[in-house]
Amino acid sequence: xxxxxxxxGIRKRYxxxxxxxxxxxxxxxxEFYGLLGPNGAGKTTTLEILEGIREPDEGRVELLGMAPxxxxxxxxxxxxxxxxxxxxxxKLTARETIRTFASFYGVGSKxxxxxLERVGxxxxxxxxxxxxxxxxxxxxxxACALAHDPELVFLDEPTTGLDPQARRNLWDLLRDINAExxxxxxxxxxxxxxxxxxxxxxxMDHGKVLRTGAPAALVRDLDDTVRVSVESGQxxxxxxxxxxxxxxxxxxxxxxxxxxxxxxxxxxxxxxTVLAEQGALRGLEVRGATLEDVFLHLxxxxxxx
Amino acid sequence: MSTPSPEAGxxxxxxxxxxxxxxxxxxxxxRMALFFVLLMPLIFLVMFGxxxxxxxxxxxxxxxxxxxxxxxGVQGQDRVNLEKVLTITRVTDEAxxxxxxxxxxxxxxxxxxxxxxxxxxxxxxxxxxxxGVQAVLNSVVxxxxxxxxxxxxxxxxxxxxxxxxxxKPIQFLTPGLLGWAIATGAIFGAxxxxxxWRKKRVLRRLRLAPVSVAAVVGSRVAVSxxxxxxxxxxxxxxxxxxxxxxxxxxxxxxVVPLVLCATIAFMSIGxxxxxxxxxxxxxxxxxxxxxxxxxxxxxxxxxxxxxxxxLQGLSKVFPLHYLVTASQSVLSRGGGxxxxxxxxxxxxxxxxxxxxxxxxxxxxxxx
Numbered sequence: 001x002x003x004x005x006x007x008x009g010i011r012k013r014y015x016x017x018x019x020x021x022x023x024x025x026x027x028x029x030x031e032f033y034g035l036l037g038p039n040g041a042g043k044t045t046t047l048e049i050l051e052g053i054r055e056p057d058e059g060r061v062e063l064l065g066m067a068p069x070x071x072x073x074x075x076x077x078x079x080x081x082x083x084x085x086x087x088x089x090x091k092l093t094a095r096e097t098i099r100t101f102a103s104f105y106g107v108g109s110k111x112x113x114x115x116l117e118r119v120g121x122x123x124x125x126x127x128x129x130x131x132x133x134x135x136x137x138x139x140x141x142x143a144c145a146l147a148h149d150p151e152l153v154f155l156d157e158p159t160t161g162l163d164p165q166a167r168r169n170l171w172d173l174l175r176d177i178n179a180e181x182x183x184x185x186x187x188x189x190x191x192x193x194x195x196x197x198x199x200x201x202x203x204m205d206h207g208k209v210l211r212t213g214a215p216a217a218l219v220r221d222l223d224d225t226v227r228v229s230v231e232s233g234q235x236x237x238x239x240x241x242x243x244x245x246x247x248x249x250x251x252x253x254x255x256x257x258x259x260x261x262x263x264x265x266x267x268x269x270x271x272x273t274v275l276a277e278q279g280a281l282r283g284l285e286v287r288g289a290t291l292e293d294v295f296l297h298l299x300x301x302x303x304x305x
Numbered sequence: 306m307s308t309p310s311p312e313a314g315x316x317x318x319x320x321x322x323x324x325x326x327x328x329x330x331x332x333x334x335x336r337m338a339l340f341f342v343l344l345m346p347l348i349f350l351v352m353f354g355x356x357x358x359x360x361x362x363x364x365x366x367x368x369x370x371x372x373x374x375x376x377x378g379v380q381g382q383d384r385v386n387l388e389k390v391l392t393i394t395r396v397t398d399e400a401x402x403x404x405x406x407x408x409x410x411x412x413x414x415x416x417x418x419x420x421x422x423x424x425x426x427x428x429x430x431x432x433x434x435x436x437g438v439q440a441v442l443n444s445v446v447x448x449x450x451x452x453x454x455x456x457x458x459x460x461x462x463x464x465x466x467x468x469x470x471x472x473k474p475i476q477f478l479t480p481g482l483l484g485w486a487i488a489t490g491a492i493f494g495a496x497x498x499x500x501x502w503r504k505k506r507v508l509r510r511l512r513l514a515p516v517s518v519a520a521v522v523g524s525r526v527a528v529s530x531x532x533x534x535x536x537x538x539x540x541x542x543x544x545x546x547x548x549x550x551x552x553x554x555x556x557x558x559x560v561v562p563l564v565l566c567a568t569i570a571f572m573s574i575g576x577x578x579x580x581x582x583x584x585x586x587x588x589x590x591x592x593x594x595x596x597x598x599x600x601x602x603x604x605x606x607x608x609x610x611x612x613x614x615x616l617q618g619l620s621k622v623f624p625l626h627y628l629v630t631a632s633q634s635v636l637s638r639g640g641g642x643x644x645x646x647x648x649x650x651x652x653x654x655x656x657x658x659x660x661x662x663x664x665x666x667x668x669x670x671x672x
Contacts, residue, residue: 053509053669076515087506091331103323104514144510 002029003062004152004183005050010059011207012045019045020056021207027185029151032178034194035187036291037204038299043187044156046204050185051081051154064152077105080150082142082158088129094140095125098147105148112147119143119173135166142173152183159193171197195291205299215291222297224289225252228271229262231283235275237261247274260285320516324524328498332532342493342532346486347543350478353606354549357474365438366392368402370416375423375449383448390441413438475551479544480560480632481605484567484625486540487533488599491568492592494529495575500588508669526572533568537561541636552637559635559645566652567628573659574624580666599623604630624655 005027012020020042027033037043048054050061052068052075061068066075088097095116102112116125119139129137138158145153158174159167167190174197178184188194194201195215202212211218235243237256244251244263249270254263260283263271268286275281332338369376379387396402396414405411406426412434413427425442429435502508511521537560544551574595582588600606602616603625609617620626631648634640 051513053512071512073515076513079513081510081513083506083510087510089327089331089507090501090505091334092327096327096330100323100327101510101514104320104511104516106319 003027004029004031004064005033005185006062007046007050008060010046010049010056010061012049012054012056018207020049022059023204023207023209024059025202025209025212027183029183030178030181032174032184032197032199033186034198034201035185035204036191036194036201036295041204041299042207043204047154047156047185047187051079077148078151080145080148080153082145082153082155084141084156084160086129086137087141088137090130091128093126093128094121094132094136097129097140098144101144102147107148111149115143115147116140120169134161135163135170138162138166139170139173142170146177150182153177153185155184155186157188158186159188159190167193191290191292191295201291203295203298210298211294215294218294219289219291222289222294223266224293224297225264225266226268226289227262227264227285227287228268228275229260229283229285229287230275230280232256232258232261234280234282235261235278240274243274243278244271247271249274320514320520321524321527324516324521325527328524328528329531332494332528338493342486342490343536343539346482346489346536347539349485350482350540350543350549353478353482354475354544357478365390365412365434365441366394366410367438367442368396368405368411368414369393370396370399370402370414373415373417373423374421375446376415378449378452379445387445413442415442473550475544475549476637477604477608477633479540479549479551480629480636481603481607483537483540483564484603484629484632485596485600485605486536487564487568487628488571488596488625490532490536491529491571492575492578492596493589494532495525495572496579496582496588496592497575497585498525499576499579500582500585503668503670504584506670512669526569529572530565530568533564534561537564554637554639555635556641556645557636559640559642560632562649563628563632563635563645563652566649566656567624570624570652570656570659573656573663576663577659577666580663580668599625602626603628624652627651 003026005025007026008024010020010023011018023042023046035043035047045054049056050063050068052061052063052071055069063075064078066072068075089100092100095113098116099109099112102109102115113122113125116122119142121136121139121143124132124136127136129140132140138161142155142158145155155174159170162170171193174184174186178197186194186198198215200212200214201218202209203218204210213221237254240256240261240263241251241254244254247270249263249265250267252264252266254261256262265271272286275284332342376393394411399414399416402411402414403426406414406428409428409430412431413425415423415425418424423442423446425439427435427438502511541551541553541560543549545553575592578588578591578595582591602609602620603623604620605625609620627648631640631645634644
């Protein structure tokens with residue numbers, strides 16, 4: 001595998017704030033890579049430094065083997081950057097917008113229109129961009145980033161503000177883009193999205209990368225309890241506790257709230273065996289930790305404005 | 306996967322053309338911009354044109370109370386001639402008539418005094434009218450005296466107009482209002498584009514596309530020049546209609562290079578306010594704060610001939626002053642290259658200084 005992005009010890013300070021504090025990361029070619037972190041963690045600044053919009057105070061960045069800073073016109077056609085919606089020219093329609101941006105790369109209107117078709121905007125091609133819905137604007141924004149067929153794509157919170165249908169629709173598109181061999185770098189607030197789409201994620205906070213790995217590996221490393229629950233009334237809580245302990249299960253917590261009987265444990269095997277033997281599997285649900293738990297574990301639970 | 310540009314030259318040209326097209330389309334679709342840049346100055350021209358026309362008419366309105374021999378004696382062709390400059394209305398209430406003179410609805414009231422001699426009551430608040438009405442009535446009285454003594458006049462005055470050196474309203478209104486319109490269009494065009502593109506991150510998009518800075522700046526300048534030339538064409542077309550009667554003289558075409566240089570100078574002002582302002586509203590305010598005083602002090606709306614010297618000196622710092630005076634000179638006062646060239650040089654020098662300032666203030670992002 002070749003390396004699409006390599007960053008080594010990048011730092012950026014704004015006044016008193018050390019926005020990026022020694023970030024090093026590597027993204028392989030063809031990888032779907034996620035950059036996660038709470039607001040103010042330094043994601044945006046890191047992304048801007050990688051894209052070549054900002055100069056790092058310290059550290060070294062290489063994109064496709066080239067330095068993105070200072071502005072490098074040989075590199076620009078090979079990368080595509082999606083902006084949060086509305087970074088469009090005033091008073092232009094969707095079709096005029098993508099054709100204009102495509103023309104900067106020497107891409108003809110035919111391919112621009114095909115890109116519009118691909119993100120499902122052909123029917124709304126004549127709408128002025130400021131009259132478009134949030135989902136339409138996001139899709140146009142992605143289409144503009146892809147019109148010139150870049151090898152490396154940066155997506156900044158592409159599904160923010162979309163309804164569940166539009167999000168899933170967009171996930172399919174993003175997966176397709178990646179499947180074509182493009183390297184994708186994504187920032188998002190939605191951890192389910194990162195878990196579904198990304199090959200690898202880095203969790204950032206306070207300007208540093210805290211952990212990097214495949215979402216499933218990060219979840220496993222967390223070694224959190226698994227929660228098993230079945231419908232209430234099949235087995236009393238006391239009987240269940242006795243049977244589980246007899247079966248050799250270690251129980252972290254057990255409760256029956258009248259709707260569900262729930263057990264938290266690190267080893268769900270014996271519990272499932274007991275439930276099966278007792279014929280109490282109605283409404284069975286087994287839930288492990290998610291990327292969100294990893295995220296909260298790493299970055300803390302306190303609310304930040 | 307991607308195709309690196311084989312023909313950089315063509316690409317640059319296409320970016321320039323496409324950006325220009327985008328700005329023209331946006332301008333034409335923006336009704337507010339169209340109104341402020343094209344229509345409103347034209348409305349001002351038409352309005353001011355008619356307003357000043359009637360203001361300079363020598364016609365005076367006089368009320369006559371009771372019989373006045375010197376007036377009643379004028380009959381026939383003389384009467385027709387008299388009524389060309391004097392509207393005489395008869396009033397039956399002397400006090401009410403005098404009140405109207407005081408208020409200015411009438412310019413004067415004439416009556417015969419107890420001794421049969423005519424008496425003229427006038428208000429001196431409008432000195433031009435006051436002088437006019439006295440002169441007209443004086444000449445009527447002189448004529449009556451002459452008729453009464455049955456003597457031919459020994460001297461008669463023949464009035465012959467020379468090449469008119471005083472400004473007719475349309476002659477200062479056209480370059481003045483045109484200058485104001487061009488300043489508005491160019492300053493707003495440059496500054497709002499800059500603020501809007503920075504705020505909406507279009508600047509960032511352009512920076513991430515393989516587009517040269519020259520194409521971005523060049524297209525904005527080209528579009529503003531085009532707008533300014535359109536304004537000039539429309540203005541001259543309207544002003545030269547018989548209704549307004551502007552007569553173009555000699556090297557009037559010099560107004561074109563003048564307008565182009567001035568547009569670049571105004572755009573440089575817009576670049577500075579656009580670099581300063583974070584929002585369109587702020588840019589709007591700043592621009593008006595510059596355009597309005599600049600227009601008044603550069604003689605856009607009225608000539609500054611009668612203003613104090615320090616004010617005329619102050620007006621020389623504004624680029625609009627040079628556009629207005631130089632185009633006044635070349636449009637209708639027979640001025641030539643020697644009038645236009647220094648102004649053009651000054652305008653471009655101004656633009657260079659302001660652009661350097663703008664470059665120092667410039668930022669791609671507001672973050």
